[in-house]
Amino acid sequence: MVLMQPTARQLTGIKALVHVLALVPLARLVYLVFTDALVEPLQYITHSTGDWTLYFLCIALAVTPLRRLSKWNWVLKLRRMLGLYAFFYGLLHFITFLWFDHFFDVAAMLKDVAKRPFILVGFIAFVLLIPLAATSTNAMVKRLGGKNWLWLHRLVYAIVPLGVLHYWWMKSAKNDLAQPLLFACIVGALLLMRVWWARQKSKAPARASA
Amino acid sequence: MLIKRSSNGIDLPFSSEITPRHVFEARRDFIRQIAAGTIASGALLEMLTREAFAQGTGQKLPARLNPSYSALDKQTPRKDATTYNNFYEFGTDKSDPAENAGTLRTRPWTVAIEGEVKKPMTLDIDSLLKLAPLEERVYRLRCVEGWSMVIPWVGYSFSEIIKRVEPTGNAKYVEFITLADRQQMPGVRSRVLDWPYVEGLRIDEANHPLTLLTLGMYGEVLPNQNGAPVRLVVPWKYGFKSAKSIVKIRFTRDMPRTAWNKSAPSEYGFYSNVNPDVDHPRWSQASERRIGEDSFLSRKRKTLLFNGYNDVGSLYSGMDLKKWF
Numbered sequence: 303m304v305l306m307q308p309t310a311r312q313l314t315g316i317k318a319l320v321h322v323l324a325l326v327p328l329a330r331l332v333y334l335v336f337t338d339a340l341v342e343p344l345q346y347i348t349h350s351t352g353d354w355t356l357y358f359l360c361i362a363l364a365v366t367p368l369r370r371l372s373k374w375n376w377v378l379k380l381r382r383m384l385g386l387y388a389f390f391y392g393l394l395h396f397i398t399f400l401w402f403d404h405f406f407d408v409a410a411m412l413k414d415v416a417k418r419p420f421i422l423v424g425f426i427a428f429v430l431l432i433p434l435a436a437t438s439t440n441a442m443v444k445r446l447g448g449k450n451w452l453w454l455h456r457l458v459y460a461i462v463p464l465g466v467l468h469y470w471w472m473k474s475a476k477n478d479l480a481q482p483l484l485f486a487c488i489v490g491a492l493l494l495m496r497v498w499w500a501r502q503k504s505k506a507p508a509r510a511s512a
Numbered sequence: 513m514l515i516k517r518s519s520n521g522i523d524l525p526f527s528s529e530i531t532p533r534h535v536f537e538a539r540r541d542f543i544r545q546i547a548a549g550t551i552a553s554g555a556l557l558e559m560l561t562r563e564a565f566a567q568g569t570g571q572k573l574p575a576r577l578n579p580s581y582s583a584l585d586k587q588t589p590r591k592d593a594t595t596y597n598n599f600y601e602f603g604t605d606k607s608d609p610a611e612n613a614g615t616l617r618t619r620p621w622t623v624a625i626e627g628e629v630k631k632p633m634t635l636d637i638d639s640l641l642k643l644a645p646l647e648e649r650v651y652r653l654r655c656v657e658g659w660s661m662v663i664p665w666v667g668y669s670f671s672e673i674i675k676r677v678e679p680t681g682n683a684k685y686v687e688f689i690t691l692a693d694r695q696q697m698p699g700v701r702s703r704v705l706d707w708p709y710v711e712g713l714r715i716d717e718a719n720h721p722l723t724l725l726t727l728g729m730y731g732e733v734l735p736n737q738n739g740a741p742v743r744l745v746v747p748w749k750y751g752f753k754s755a756k757s758i759v760k761i762r763f764t765r766d767m768p769r770t771a772w773n774k775s776a777p778s779e780y781g782f783y784s785n786v787n788p789d790v791d792h793p794r795w796s797q798a799s800e801r802r803i804g805e806d807s808f809l810s811r812k813r814k815t816l817l818f819n820g821y822n823d824v825g826s827l828y829s830g831m832d833l834k835k836w837f
Contacts, residue, residue, distance in 0.1 A: 341596035341606070342659055342801070344808045403796060405811040418793055475779050475794050477704045478604045
């Protein structure tokens with residue numbers, strides 16, 4: 303069965319499919335902008351790229367639980383590209399902010415980041431994503447050593463809640479918390495599963511090593 | 513008297529430049545009809561407006577351009593102004609009101625005017641349409657979210673209402689209470705705000721000639737998503753101060769507790785005057801993007817104090833606008 307153990311060829315196909323799917327939101331955005339379908343394009347782009355950053359972060363965080371629950375070990379091979387797509391949409395989100403709000407005036411942007419807390423939180427989350435994206439190549443894994451690399455990439459456990467907080471804070475002024483609440487629940491569940499598994503592991507070390 | 517002739521004999525200056533073609537053409541037809549003596553102006557207005565409502569929105573609402581209250585800015589395309597709206601009673605997305613407001617019934621409709629007034633009254637929409645001559649005024653609209661539009665509204669100064677109800681000496685504020693009907697307004701089922709939506713003005717603000725009781729836009733009856741059948745437009749304040757689909761107007765001694773102020777008092781003050789120097793935690797107020805005009809390649813334009821309506825400055829003389837935001 304493909305899902306249990308895809309062949310190398312099948313895995314290549316799956317990866318290609320994920321790439322295509324991951325670029326659909328961008329293609330849609332480009333289409334909407336260039337067909338003049340949006341009344342306020344930059345606000346739409348800002349919101350949509352922000353949403354997709356969070357979606358991809360959640361999907362990337364869901365890989366490990368999915369693997370443990372389904373025993374599909376191969377899904378781990380998709381994790382890095384999913385994380386990179388989260389960074390990709392986060393980068394677009396950041397560029398839009400820089401463009402939309404500040405017209406590439408970095409000094410004005412930094413002033414704004416310092417002044418408005420919800421932007422600061424999002425900015426920190428974005429900055430923390432940079433080293434993760436930068437060390438995503440095999441060469442970097444080797445250079446850092448597996449253990450260091452893993453440790454560094456655990457930063458994601460801080461980044462995702464910061465992203466949700468950023469979204470929550472942005473929405474809270476308008477009391478429109480249904481979506482941030484949904485994100486918070488999903489991310490909370492994904493992180494709690496890890497806490498649970500870590501505890502199980504520490505409780506029964508003898509059996510695990512036996 | 514509906515049509516006033518200006519003393520210099522020139523009607524409607526600039527109308528061809530700043531008013532959409534179908535509107536000024538309709539207006540000319542209307543004037544021609546009157547000049548031909550076909551029908552008395554009051555009766556014609558009644559006939560036209562009854563016709564308008566019988567056929568729903570998109571119907572003409574004849575009004576005379578008031579150039580002294582009309583900005584010469586390029587007008588926002590009607591399509592943008594009617595599809596990009598904040599009207600939380602119909603949903604929180606900008607496209608929700610245009611999609612969901614079809615269920616709103618704007619007839620019959622009454623507005624109760626009460627509180628600290630000598631002559632409380634309840635007016636239906638026909639009485640409101642006839643209460644004073646309808647004017648077209650082109651106002652800039654600045655949303656607290658950092659975008660702006662330029663919209664030709666149809667209505668008359670709210671002071672016309674104030675004159676008729678005769679506020680008592682105790683009337684210091686005016687409270688505008690809007691419809692909150694779960695049946696007609698799907699957004700009211702969510703708890704985004706404490707319904708009904710309430711807005712308010714100090715009585716001198718309400719009495720300022722710029723404050724417009726609005727019954728139409730783009731020469732037509734107000735579309736539901738823009739606050740039909742009757743709303744307020746206060747052009748020197750952020751858009752949310754202009755209550756939509758009003759059902760009750762109360763003159764009060766105390767400052768009304770407005771919907772946004774109740775929801776987030778540190779972010780939405782009672783006054784909410786457009787002010788580039790007073791920041792909002794979510795949106796920079798220093799600049800804005802003019803919908804339909806500023807390309808997304810261009811830098812945002814600077815926001816003007818009081819949205820450029822400097823006349824109103826005297827209402828706030830001696831007030832610290834950072835404190836009374």
